[in-house]
Amino acid sequence: MKRFSIIAAAALVCTAAIAKAPKPDSVRIAKYRDAKAAAVSFTFDDGSLDHYTLVAPELEKNGLRGTFWIIGNSVGTWAVSADQVRDLSDRGHEIGNHTWSHADLVKIDAEAVRTEIARTDSLLESITGKRPEAVAFPFNRYDKSVLAEAMKGRVACRTWQTGQGQARNKSTAEGMTRWLDKVVAEGRWGITMTHGITSGYDAWEDETILWHFFAEVASRQDEIWVDTFSRIGAYAAERDACVLVTSQKGRMLTVTPQCSLDETLYHEPLTLVVTLDGVDHCLSFNPFSGPITINLRKLARE
Numbered sequence: 001m002k003r004f005s006i007i008a009a010a011a012l013v014c015t016a017a018i019a020k021a022p023k024p025d026s027v028r029i030a031k032y033r034d035a036k037a038a039a040v041s042f043t044f045d046d047g048s049l050d051h052y053t054l055v056a057p058e059l060e061k062n063g064l065r066g067t068f069w070i071i072g073n074s075v076g077t078w079a080v081s082a083d084q085v086r087d088l089s090d091r092g093h094e095i096g097n098h099t100w101s102h103a104d105l106v107k108i109d110a111e112a113v114r115t116e117i118a119r120t121d122s123l124l125e126s127i128t129g130k131r132p133e134a135v136a137f138p139f140n141r142y143d144k145s146v147l148a149e150a151m152k153g154r155v156a157c158r159t160w161q162t163g164q165g166q167a168r169n170k171s172t173a174e175g176m177t178r179w180l181d182k183v184v185a186e187g188r189w190g191i192t193m194t195h196g197i198t199s200g201y202d203a204w205e206d207e208t209i210l211w212h213f214f215a216e217v218a219s220r221q222d223e224i225w226v227d228t229f230s231r232i233g234a235y236a237a238e239r240d241a242c243v244l245v246t247s248q249k250g251r252m253l254t255v256t257p258q259c260s261l262d263e264t265l266y267h268e269p270l271t272l273v274v275t276l277d278g279v280d281h282c283l284s285f286n287p288f289s290g291p292i293t294i295n296l297r298k299l300a301r302e
């Protein structure tokens with residue numbers, strides 16, 4: 001009798017334990033790193049000297065890094081030198097491919113498109129040691145076949161952007177803040193496009209407006225993920241191509257990411273969000289490294 005009652009008691013305890021195992025409200029991939037509301041990439045076109053002497057130091061003052069789109073045949077001429085390109089890359093900025101001669105890629109044949117892109121890849125790789133991970137199209141002009149060629153072995157190409165400058169875009173401090181507020185409110189990835197600074201296409205009458213904008217974006221990093229174009233582009237592609245398969249045994253949750261992308265190209269960690277009792281818990285994970293096991297009870301205590 002005594003033995004029986006012990007078993008009964010044990011069974012009771014066991015049932016209570018199962019009932020108590022936390023069950024997540026949801027398990028998902030965050031839209032942006034660390035479940036931030038929005039993302040911003042600062043990008044600069046054509047590699048003017050001001051980008052090296054003014055923009056990069058101003059970004060760095062705020063702990064930010066930008067993406068600089070370099071035209072192959074301009075390196076060491078009126079634009080940045082090879083040493084300056086290398087220095088930007090070494091300092092953590094992204095060096096992107098902006099074609100060899102700034103050609104309108106829609107107007108030239110497929111072989112010429114290939115050459116415009118490949119020649120610039122070779123030059124930039126010989127300078128920085130890294131093949132550019134992204135392309136921005138001259139005049140923002142591309143079609144389906146140009147995009148397909150540019151995307152070969154690459155994580156992203158710039159296909160939308162917001163121009164910032166004064167000669168042409170008439171950017172104001174208020175207008176840029178309004179844009180930023182909208183990016184955050186709509187949960188978008190805002191990509192800026194800036195050309196000239198003190199001179200050149202769409203130059204600024206007062207470039208300090210831009211420096212203040214860098215500081216403003218930097219001060220809102222609790223809600224905005226600010227990073228280079230390729231990092232956010234890779235995250236977005238992985239997020240969209242990855243499916244999570246989940247199963248739970250007691251307190252242990254197993255999440256198996258299934259990602260169809262080429263893992264030799266994509267290596268941005270994603271953010272997993274496990275919501276327990278209305279509280280979001282964020283974990284960084286590699287979408288290519290197989291099942292992730294999470295102790296939900298431990299997570300609930302965090």
Ligand SMILES: [Zn+2]
Nearest residue numbers: 045046138139
């Ligand atoms: Zn350009």
